[in-house]
Amino acid sequence: xxxxxxxxxxxxxxxxxxxxxxxxxxxxxxxxxxxxxxxxxxxxxxxxxxxxxxxxxxxxxxxxxxxxxxxxxxxxxxxxxxxxxxxxxxxxxxxxxxxxxxxxxxxxxxxxxxxxxxxxxxxxxxxxxxxxxxxxxxxxxxxxxxxxxxxxxxxxxxxxxxxxxxxxxxxxxxxxxxxxxxxxxxxxxxxxxxxxxxxxxxxxxxxxxxxxxxxxxxxxxxxxxxxxxxxxxxxxxxxxxxxxxxxxxxxxxxxxxxxxxxxxxxxxxxxxxxxxxxxxxxxxxxxxxxxxxxxxxxxxxxxxxxxxxxxxxxxxxxxxxxxxxxxxxxxxxxxxxxxxxxxxxxxxxxxxxxx
Amino acid sequence: xxxxxxxxxxxxxxxxxxxxxxxxxxxxxxxxxxxxxxxxxxxxxxxxxxxxxxxxxxxxxxxxxxxxxxxxxxxxxxxxxxxxxxxxxxxxxxxxxxxxxxxxxxxxxxxxxxxxxxxxxxxxxxxxxxxxxxxxxxxxxxxxxxxxxxxxxxxxxxxxxxxxxxxxxxxxxxxxxxxxxxxxxxxxxxxxxxxxxxxxxxxxxxxxxxxxxxxxxxxxxxxxxxxxxxxxxxxxxxxxxxxxxxxxxxxxxxxxxxxxxxxxxxxxxxxxxxxxxxxxxxxxxxxxxxxxxxxxxxxxxxxxxxxxxxxxxxxxxxxxxxxxxxxxxxxxxxxxxxxxxxxxxxxxxxxxxxx
DNA sequence: TCAGCCAATTTGATTGATCAAATGGCCGAT
DNA sequence: ATCGGCCATTTGATCAATCAAATTGGCTGA
Numbered sequence: 001x002x003x004x005x006x007x008x009x010x011x012x013x014x015x016x017x018x019x020x021x022x023x024x025x026x027x028x029x030x031x032x033x034x035x036x037x038x039x040x041x042x043x044x045x046x047x048x049x050x051x052x053x054x055x056x057x058x059x060x061x062x063x064x065x066x067x068x069x070x071x072x073x074x075x076x077x078x079x080x081x082x083x084x085x086x087x088x089x090x091x092x093x094x095x096x097x098x099x100x101x102x103x104x105x106x107x108x109x110x111x112x113x114x115x116x117x118x119x120x121x122x123x124x125x126x127x128x129x130x131x132x133x134x135x136x137x138x139x140x141x142x143x144x145x146x147x148x149x150x151x152x153x154x155x156x157x158x159x160x161x162x163x164x165x166x167x168x169x170x171x172x173x174x175x176x177x178x179x180x181x182x183x184x185x186x187x188x189x190x191x192x193x194x195x196x197x198x199x200x201x202x203x204x205x206x207x208x209x210x211x212x213x214x215x216x217x218x219x220x221x222x223x224x225x226x227x228x229x230x231x232x233x234x235x236x237x238x239x240x241x242x243x244x245x246x247x248x249x250x251x252x253x254x255x256x257x258x259x260x261x262x263x264x265x266x267x268x269x270x271x272x273x274x275x276x277x278x279x280x281x282x283x284x285x286x287x288x289x290x291x292x293x294x295x296x297x298x299x300x301x302x303x304x305x306x307x308x309x310x311x312x313x314x315x316x317x318x319x320x321x322x323x324x325x326x327x328x329x330x331x332x333x334x335x336x337x338x339x340x341x342x343x344x345x346x347x348x349x350x351x352x353x354x355x
Numbered sequence: 356x357x358x359x360x361x362x363x364x365x366x367x368x369x370x371x372x373x374x375x376x377x378x379x380x381x382x383x384x385x386x387x388x389x390x391x392x393x394x395x396x397x398x399x400x401x402x403x404x405x406x407x408x409x410x411x412x413x414x415x416x417x418x419x420x421x422x423x424x425x426x427x428x429x430x431x432x433x434x435x436x437x438x439x440x441x442x443x444x445x446x447x448x449x450x451x452x453x454x455x456x457x458x459x460x461x462x463x464x465x466x467x468x469x470x471x472x473x474x475x476x477x478x479x480x481x482x483x484x485x486x487x488x489x490x491x492x493x494x495x496x497x498x499x500x501x502x503x504x505x506x507x508x509x510x511x512x513x514x515x516x517x518x519x520x521x522x523x524x525x526x527x528x529x530x531x532x533x534x535x536x537x538x539x540x541x542x543x544x545x546x547x548x549x550x551x552x553x554x555x556x557x558x559x560x561x562x563x564x565x566x567x568x569x570x571x572x573x574x575x576x577x578x579x580x581x582x583x584x585x586x587x588x589x590x591x592x593x594x595x596x597x598x599x600x601x602x603x604x605x606x607x608x609x610x611x612x613x614x615x616x617x618x619x620x621x622x623x624x625x626x627x628x629x630x631x632x633x634x635x636x637x638x639x640x641x642x643x644x645x646x647x648x649x650x651x652x653x654x655x656x657x658x659x660x661x662x663x664x665x666x667x668x669x670x671x672x673x674x675x676x677x678x679x680x681x682x683x684x685x686x687x688x689x690x691x692x693x694x695x696x697x698x699x700x701x702x703x704x705x706x707x708x709x710x
Numbered sequence: 711t712c713a714g715c716c717a718a719t720t721t722g723a724t725t726g727a728t729c730a731a732a733t734g735g736c737c738g739a740t
Numbered sequence: 741a742t743c744g745g746c747c748a749t750t751t752g753a754t755c756a757a758t759c760a761a762a763t764t765g766g767c768t769g770a
Contacts, residue, residue: 421759
């Protein structure tokens, strides 16, 4: 009979029980944790020591009652779609959780199948004061979420720029806090890198038109090639539109290799992995650069454009905390972060690759 | 000046304000939500209507104060490792979050780089009464987490069986609530399926020895082959050990094809994707079955063994709630769930495949 | 007729922390 | 000697709900 449940054996320490032990009042204990500068060094030490001894931790609920802060940020967890591409959001979420902890906050998940369902979640979570703010992802046209949260005065910040209904990325009428990664800058960087390696016939393996993110990544490649002197018809013949996926990528790359391509800029690592395998099957001549720098890409030695997710998370949280601290609705200037190309074996100069 | 922040414009409805409006007392409002059977139908309706009108939602914090329940379950979010394999835990987490919501609970994330760090998180989260219970994953040898939580009387439940230090899966001295998927049953099912298709030279593409999960999956294949009459030396020659990954998978499959294999049971979808591409490169003759039924596998038409994650989540939550409701430390019999083979193009009978 | 009982509803107390205001001690200035 | 002012600390009130005990009123049966 040694494994008895010690539930409630010792009543959980409270601000009062700690105060009693330390020989001070409740408020002094509270101050030791919240406003240490108000206490005399000796008193502070005494109280902190007692806190240490008893293992006292403030009750989240009681604290929240008085301060009207839950210390929790909500994040919508989507159903898994694509195993590889999903890694980006996984990484984002991990960074978010870790960074939130560093700032004494926590991340709580919710799910929603539609915008309406998500608004219902907003409503529940905020009315119950379960969370203080939201971090939104997966922006889309006519996104009703910003409006709802703004109207209700709930702090939030978005990873992804607001796309207005005509597909341009004009500012939304409600200007809210958002951060995004400059996809065009990423593919442009990749394309320049391949140009420097001596490649001239640089193809793009991208998604079908209509995806904002995808179109933007294509643009970075196209503009860079244009600047390097590749004419429009030639660019057209080096472009391709594929649903995301490894197989799509290798099929497209095979065709483009036949058309004379010697290097590939891809809209995702999935496509790039496929393209890389096609290149290797064809003798290994040809360079490939992916997008997102997923662990899989790293493992395969695939060059890839890395999104600065830690920065994005830092900015998003910073913005949300500023709003919580009463900053006006106007967020610190939203901006595009520049991604960074990570060069690996798939795009290193090999013998005979020079122009 | 239309976009003013309406913060606090109307004071948030409380149990008292709703009571006033409905012409009843606070407690009656509380009962309407928590013990509706105690109220007269007419009173109940009146109160519920008022709640609806005002959009009242109970304050999570105040509720938690009195009930000593946070309504939150904690889950450790790991850093992303493998883009494809990670999808399993992603799916698990999504299912967990969705199912928790259905039961009026929420999932909160925490991170930890080591067991010690995780124990510290346990301590903080439980002392602050931020969470009610934990769902643990990634079990390993000499896992100290069960012990800590048991000693502290914190409800928890584990996805993954307890591995004792000698590598067997003997019961831990502290018997706790766990659920796991019978990997051997999965690979056995896959192997039988391939036998039925007429294959006789069925290879296994698995991980190096030492991973419990991996060894178990190998066992299911080996035992089924043995039962079908394949002798040990032959089995040995059809076995392979690979670090997880697409490339590893295709390399191994190429070698095994040369050794006469006509079908492949794989320890993961990553390996299977690689094996499948090797098979296709070699003319498309040969069947492949993966493990985990990731979205990528589905997209590629790869047969795969699907883990019943929804069931696992349901069981884990059920167990945790039972513990919260004061059930003794003894959990409902822990068990192994049987995975289900999903047959797709990669292992369908094609002309000429029959023995 | 009225005690007794039951069901429906109300009142009082409590949860654990923090805010706001009050207290006590000590200093220098009047 | 006395008083305003300052500092460190304490006391009282409050956040929004629920538990536990008290109340109300209707109905039954001796």
